[in-house]
Amino acid sequence: MSQIPDLDIDLLRSLCLTPGAPGSETLVRELVLDQIKDYVDHVETDPLGNLVAIKKGRNPGKVLVAAHMDEISFIITHIDPDGFAKFHTLGGFDPKTLTSQRVIVHGKEDVLGVIGSKPIHLMSPEERQKAPKLKDYFIDFGMSADRVKALVQIGDKVTRERDLVELGDCVSTKSLDNRISVFILIETLKRMATPAVDFYAVFTVQEEVGLRGATTVTRKINPDFGFGLDTTIANDLPGSSEAEYITKLGGGAAVKIMDSSVITDSRMVRFMEDVAKRNKIPTQREILTGGGTDTAAIQRSGDGAIVGCVSIPTRHIHSVVEMCHKGDIDHAISLLQHCLEELDQFSHDWA
Structure with missing residues (x-):
């Protein structure tokens, strides 16, 4: 070996x-x-x-x-009245990899958020059978809409949050x-x-x-x-x-x-x-x-x-x-x- x-x-x-x-x-x-x-x-x-x-x-x-x-990253395209943000991809993504991920929005300061989507408990049988699409996801900042809009604006770039770990003979991040x-x-x-x-x-x-x-x-x-x-x-x-x-x-x-x-x-x-x-x-x-x-x-x-x-x-x-x-x-x-x-x-x- x-x-x-x-x-x-x-x-x-x-x-x-x-x-x-x-x-x-x-x-x-x-x-x-x-x-x-x-x-x-x-x-x-x-x-x-x-x-x-x-x-x-x-x-x-x-x-x-x-x-x-x-x-590969994202860009903010919309912030709704409740402070949730929609985004578009910069590079190629498989939407199913976005579920429950943390991201960093590089606005007036770096802002941590999580990618959310409709809970499975509320999905119809038909929705559960469909592959997720980009439009199904949003970013939740865990803060008020006013606070979000003070820090984040349309056009801000978004990167993913994940540390590097060593797994056996490999690295993963x-x-x-x-x-x-x-x-x-x-x-x-x-x-x-x-x-x-x-x-x-x-x-x-x-x-x-x-x-x-x-x-x-x-x-x-x-x-x-x-x-x-x-x-x-x-x-x-x-x-x-x-x-x-x-x-x-x-x-x-x-x-x-x-x-x-x-x-x-x-x-x-x-x-x-x-x-x-x-x-x-x-x-x-x-x-x-x-x-x-x-x-x-x-x-x-x-x-x-x-x-x-x-x-x-x-x-x-x-x-x-x-x-x-x-x-x-x-x-x-x-x-x-x-x-x-x-x-x-x-x-x-x-x-």
Whole structure:
């Protein structure tokens, strides 16, 4: 049995618990900047809010690695006369995961609330059989309407409230999508020596609402190579056949073959797997039939780039109990680090 790595859990917890709804990533960006500023040659924030850190390489060329800072969240759309708030999603949600959750509304001050819905005791037999819908939920602040309206207004962002816990060989919390990738990119910068080419470590914004940050920043940098860094589904659960797993927790870092937004470059897949084999890094292949990542924006923007993606297997994705295996996290750091350090060995020849 392989040894479970000693990860900086305190940093990971801070990243996951720091609020960062799409378009409101300031606090996460400040935390990341504090962690990386001593490990890069230059760092800047672009007009959209992407944090761009540059580490000079040994050879000509540019590689961009993107990890998005934003988390799936909500936005307040209405406050009724009794002080209950309605909301809309920022990113993809399965409504059934919202039942009985705590949230934080980032208004004039942070306000804790709970998501409520009609009690089952009052539902008709027909209502009990229906899947919940977003419109069935509201936020209850436990305070008077006047107090709510003094603190909360339409347009305020809402994030979920859930601490990080260690479960066996895993970590579980909200927003591992995609703070686990932010963590991996930070740790890669800390561990690595000199990259093969100029390395642009980009912590992007607004991925969950359409890859917006990655699209603009890639257009400006116009890299030769690119890597997405994001979570993927580990459906290795009761009731699922092996064909439905996508990836498996503890199976190693995942090398993306495709998702609904990108087909990665076959030369890059070959390079990543060769690097993993040389350095004895466990990997598994990923084909995700739904969903997409910043990898697609990197591939399509500018002149187009030769892209790959390091994916982190994640159970219970887009919920408050997302789960990643510590070994997979460590292997993802190692794979990305070695790919960046050995990119001068990449072969442009088609198989």
